[in-house]
Amino acid sequence: MKHDSSKLQLRLILSFYAVIMIVFARHAYLTEAVTWLWDCVVTFLVGLIVYKFRNKLNLTPLLFFVLMFSLGLHTAGVYGLYAQQFLNLDFDHYTHFFGSMAMCMILTNWLLHYKSLKYKLGVVCFIAILMTLGISAIHEIIEFLGYFFFGEGEGFLFAGAGDGILTSADIGVSGTYHNAMIDLLFNAIGAVVACIVLGFKKLFL
Template identity: 35%
Template sequence: MNKKVKKNINTGDSFNKYILWITTIILIALEIYSLTTNSHYKYDFIFLILMLYALFFIRNKIKLHPFHYFLAAIFLILHNLGTFGTYSNSYFGLEYDLYVHGFFGFVASLILYRTYSLVGPYKGWFMYIAIIAVVLGFSAFHELFEYAGALTVGEGEGVLFVGAGDIDEWDTQKDMFNNLIGGLLGLFSYKIIRFNTKRKIKKMK
């Protein structure tokens, strides 16, 4: 490994650490607010922190890019902003829930694309199918988790309760569809970026 590559790896890992600590501080601040207002989002803090740190600890195995980790951190924060009642609102004509689910699909597909491209067993078009399948698998798990929480604790806010953003009879289907749209946008974006990068390299040669 040459010095330039090693330097880039170390720089990337430093960015990941900054993202970890800054996001932790933001989530703690939101948790304090949730506790003072007795919001049900105080319980979500546990799951969000687990996701944040789990991604960090497996970053080398999945070849996590700092920018993708940053986007994942943004997703966690966007969800936790629900403590301010954002899931009850619409922005630019669309429900907040739509943005969050779509953004999750987008971020997850970017992370998976990079992982599968560098260390994954899937290649070619099957890789794209596998990525979408995993994104929808995560989405289905989340919906089942919400359902189990609703049966256990009932109405309220946050991931464990039934509340704003969950009352539509087609909520599960809409959430998964938004995850799908986000995932497809992520794959399309990554493909365009890689195509442009390869074209620039060819021109340089």
């Protein structure tokens, strides 16, 4: 019964996210910000893939909600949020923080329940943080390749607000390097916070 309830909650979260993506995609179409349509599709596919592997990942509704929230936060950029600041932090910083936090939570939870691994919590968290930073580095490479091949625009395949790259003259200068390092820094902070939260839950709850 508990398994059926959990599966239903996961489906509801995915369905709700699909509705949100339809709303975002409609806005992208009406405002001619069509590059964001890719992000709406890709983030939904990411959520769908994670849902399909829910049993292997030992995925809980709470972890899935955190993941879908982080993906939705990114695609909310269709409303121009990547050009905004909140509490003196760029919107881009929040997306990197929550994205890595969600990723590290899922990886840590998966490693803790992986039968062939018998490591202590601290070791598992360290491994999960390294895995998260590795995936984050791949994301930065994708951003660079997107800019190199597709140029300026909005969404994860193009360079625009939040990327620190505005013109071709910026390639190779410190501003570009600075932006990538700031992104990775917030990825690292998000991963560490994820481990602190899960560690607290495992030790005291």
